Amino acid sequence: MLKINNLHVKLEEEDKQILKGVDLEVPAGKVHAIMGPNGSGKSTLSYVLSGRDGYEVTAGDATLDGEELLDMEPEERAAAGLFLAFQYPVEIPGVGNMTFLRTAVNAQRKARGEEEMSAADFLKFVRAKAKDLKIDADMLKRPVNVGFSGGEKKRNEILQMAMLEPKMCILDETDSGLDVDAMKLVSEGVNALRDEGRSFLVITHYQRLLDHIKPDVVHIMAAGRIVKSGGPELALEVEHNGYADILAEIDA
Amino acid sequence: MSTAVKMQAALISADARPASGAWLADARADAASRLAAMGLPTRRDEYWKWTRPDSLISAVADTAEVLDYEGEEPLFSDVDRLKVVFVDGVFSAEESDALEGEGLEIERLADAAAKDIHWAKDLYGVLETRGQTPVNRPIAVHNTAMATDGVVIRVTGALSRPVSLVYRHEDANSDAILHSVIRLEDGAELTLLENGPAAARFSSVLEVDVAKGAAFHHVRAQGRDHDRQAITHVFARVDAEATFKSFTVTVNGKLTRNECVIDIVGDNAVAHIAGAALGDGAEHEFHHDDTVFITHDAVACESRQVFKKVLKNGAKGVFQGKILVKPDAQKTDGYQKSQSLLLDDDASFQAKPELEIYADDVICSHGSTTGAIDEEALFYLRSRGVPTPIATDLLVLAFLADAIEEIEDEDIAADVTGRLDAWLARRRG
Ligand SMILES: Nc1ncnc2c1ncn2[C@@H]1O[C@H](COP(=O)(O)OP(=O)(O)OP(=O)(O)O)[C@@H](O)[C@H]1O
Ligand SMILES: [Mg+2]
Numbered sequence: 244m245l246k247i248n249n250l251h252v253k254l255e256e257e258d259k260q261i262l263k264g265v266d267l268e269v270p271a272g273k274v275h276a277i278m279g280p281n282g283s284g285k286s287t288l289s290y291v292l293s294g295r296d297g298y299e300v301t302a303g304d305a306t307l308d309g310e311e312l313l314d315m316e317p318e319e320r321a322a323a324g325l326f327l328a329f330q331y332p333v334e335i336p337g338v339g340n341m342t343f344l345r346t347a348v349n350a351q352r353k354a355r356g357e358e359e360m361s362a363a364d365f366l367k368f369v370r371a372k373a374k375d376l377k378i379d380a381d382m383l384k385r386p387v388n389v390g391f392s393g394g395e396k397k398r399n400e401i402l403q404m405a406m407l408e409p410k411m412c413i414l415d416e417t418d419s420g421l422d423v424d425a426m427k428l429v430s431e432g433v434n435a436l437r438d439e440g441r442s443f444l445v446i447t448h449y450q451r452l453l454d455h456i457k458p459d460v461v462h463i464m465a466a467g468r469i470v471k472s473g474g475p476e477l478a479l480e481v482e483h484n485g486y487a488d489i490l491a492e493i494d495a
Numbered sequence: 496m497s498t499a500v501k502m503q504a505a506l507i508s509a510d511a512r513p514a515s516g517a518w519l520a521d522a523r524a525d526a527a528s529r530l531a532a533m534g535l536p537t538r539r540d541e542y543w544k545w546t547r548p549d550s551l552i553s554a555v556a557d558t559a560e561v562l563d564y565e566g567e568e569p570l571f572s573d574v575d576r577l578k579v580v581f582v583d584g585v586f587s588a589e590e591s592d593a594l595e596g597e598g599l600e601i602e603r604l605a606d607a608a609a610k611d612i613h614w615a616k617d618l619y620g621v622l623e624t625r626g627q628t629p630v631n632r633p634i635a636v637h638n639t640a641m642a643t644d645g646v647v648i649r650v651t652g653a654l655s656r657p658v659s660l661v662y663r664h665e666d667a668n669s670d671a672i673l674h675s676v677i678r679l680e681d682g683a684e685l686t687l688l689e690n691g692p693a694a695a696r697f698s699s700v701l702e703v704d705v706a707k708g709a710a711f712h713h714v715r716a717q718g719r720d721h722d723r724q725a726i727t728h729v730f731a732r733v734d735a736e737a738t739f740k741s742f743t744v745t746v747n748g749k750l751t752r753n754e755c756v757i758d759i760v761g762d763n764a765v766a767h768i769a770g771a772a773l774g775d776g777a778e779h780e781f782h783h784d785d786t787v788f789i790t791h792d793a794v795a796c797e798s799r800q801v802f803k804k805v806l807k808n809g810a811k812g813v814f815q816g817k818i819l820v821k822p823d824a825q826k827t828d829g830y831q832k833s834q835s836l837l838l839d840d841d842a843s844f845q846a847k848p849e850l851e852i853y854a855d856d857v858i859c860s861h862g863s864t865t866g867a868i869d870e871e872a873l874f875y876l877r878s879r880g881v882p883t884p885i886a887t888d889l890l891v892l893a894f895l896a897d898a899i900e901e902i903e904d905e906d907i908a909a910d911v912t913g914r915l916d917a918w919l920a921r922r923r924g
Contacts, residue, residue: 279860296870321880333875335870346889354880385891387875403879405501 244443245269245411249303261287262305263467269411274440276375276453279448280486284447286330288464289415293327294320300336307411321456322354326409329398330416330446335387340399343387344369348406372405376432394422412436413444418452430455450482453456463489496838515608515838518616526620526640535630537737542630545813545845546752546784551634551696551726558667559695559722559749569661570597570690570716570910576659577601579646581696583664584671586644590661597619598652598683604645604674607730609727615647618676622702622730626756626788635728635754658684662693664720669694674717676702679709679737686904692718692725699727705737707761712903713741716911717751719918721779735761740901744911745772746785746918752784762794769801769901773891773915775922776809776842784813784862787834793823795847803898805891824854831861836894838887840869842913888919
């Protein structure tokens with residue numbers, strides 16, 4: 244599904260290399276997790292994959308189902324099935340959440356040559372998905388993420404994911420800021436989407452989320468590279484011992 | 496002879512003025528002599544620094560091709576209203592409704608002028624004259640002298656339906672000089688709708704007297720004909736416990752200058768003035784100027800100015816707004832917001848927000864900003880699959896939203912938003 248090969252990325256405006264040769268492959272239907280110290284480049288990787296401005300790819304590439312991702316505009320990547328749940332969802336005053344969702348759903352349908360959803364069908368669809376995530380009508384009416392609590396923003400990300408039904412979902416610290424119940428809700432939302440044809444890349448600092456969303460593989464990222472990969476037990480090791488041992492082992 | 500040429504004459508002779516009964520003839524003569532004394536605006540006037548008066552007063556009258564609206568129903572078509580239609584500034588009895596209604600006296604200025612005694616005498620040119628300080632507004636004075644028609648409206652109750660002034664434009668080389676006078680008696684309520692380009696060159700004056708506890712709501716849509724020019728003045732006096740709310744939407748137009756002068760004279764009154772303007776200078780010039788002067792001369796009054804402009808491809812925006820708080824106007828709550836969204840480097844926006852405060856117990860704020868599309872928000876939308884042009888337009892509408900929210904009637908607000916959306920969509924192709 245997602246193949247990242249020797250990806251090197253620097254900031255466009257500064258001479259600062261952030262990703263220094265990332266290699267990663269997430270097969271269809273699998274859940275991979277990335278853990279790693281603050282500032283190791285996890286969010287940068289997710290932004291570069293989704294096409295945010297401000298980065299320069301100096302080497303390497305990334306493909307989604309064989310298609311070269313890095314040549315596409317962000318909206319083309321989305322239409323191709325890539326989705327990023329932001330670490331910091333953006334507030335958009337003046338744009339109603341519902342309008343936003345409908346525009347996004349219909350834009351993707353159009354890009355895929357499908358018919359736009361009728362207003363009535365859309366309403367039914369969004370209500371059903373919102374209910375699963377305990378998102379009330381008020382949150383749908385309000386401007387996108389404006390005045391939402393941290394946890395509400397994260398649930399809103401998962402609502403978008405549920406509605407857009409992407410095939411490659413990247414979740415950047417979707418668990419941060421969630422209370423225990425919300426964590427369960429969000430995890431259930433993610434698990435409900437798990438499917439043979441859909442893959443997940445879950446960025447997190449905590450084992451807790453991975454109790455709910457069981458990963459197939461856990462990667463450790465440090466200083467702009469994937470330095471170690473293993474099974475779910477790797478997350479437990481990080482939880483207990485931090486990164487020191489792992490990093491020391493690599494340096495050795 | 497065009498208005499432009501007549502205006503250049505500056506001193507308007509008695510024969511040039513439209514024939515009218517005694518009271519109106521006096522008001523016109525007074526205006527003509529005031530105009531002779533003050534002269535026409537020139538490029539050197541500070542007040543006209545950013546909007547060149549040249550095309551308004553030059554001898555060469557610019558024409559404006561009539562836009563093909565391709566069958567689109569004009570704004571307010573669905574509203575149950577009393578329609579008064581002017582075609583290139585000339586009243587059309589055929590297209591207008593009967594000028595009557597419960598709690599309402601309404602007649603053409605031309606008819607009111609034929610009478611020797613009329614209540615409008617106390618207002619016509621009176622609020623306009625009051626509005627000549629601290630700066631001269633010669634084009635309004637010219638309008639008082641030369642207006643060919645308009646309506647005079649007196650409201651004594653709460654009207655069941657809005658009065659809708661429709662300004663159609665059919666002649667590419669037309670002038671319209673319209674002057675309307677509106678008096679809301681104590682506790683009366685009126686919604687006034689205005690829409691259409693009116694003429695190639697349009698001069699409009701509205702004098703609005705809102706008595707105690709009365710409520711005046713005004714929604715105006717200026718026509719989309721590309722080369723039309725409009726200079727409008729609203730002069731309002733707002734008495735105690737009264738509400739004055741005015742909103743204008745402007746899309747296209749070679750030159751628009753909307754001046755609004757509001758005097759708040761009674762305690763606990765509310766005055767809001769808002770505008771949303773959208774201009775694309777790619778194929779046609781676009782210049783839009785909002786010039787507002789609000790005077791607080793009473794206790795515990797609220798005023799709001801909310802002006803938003805979206806400009807691209809060389810489109811120009813101007814805002815001059817002032818709040819003057821007189822020494823006795825304690826507990827004034829004054830707020831002024833003027834923002835422009837520049838979609839490229841060619842567009843420009845000039846703003847002069849001013850506060851002049853002589854009372855000590857007041858809350859007044861103003862903010863004028865010039866900005867570009869929020870890149871973070873744009874990326875967020877695009878990452879959800881929304882193509883850049885659609886995402887940009889969503890953000891444009893979002894930017895205009897708080898001006899449009901100033902429209903009291905939700906259906907009308909939704910209609911205005913819908914049309915702006917359609918205009919943006921047409922441009923996307
Ligand atoms: N636009 C930028 N300007 C300057 N530095 C940047 C920029 N974007 C990223 N960086 C730097 O790149 C490094 C990687 O940042 P990134 O946000 O990818 O880390 P992260 O692994 O997601 O960290 P966290 O766990 O704290 O979310 C950091 O040192 C960060 O300061
Ligand atoms: Mg991060």
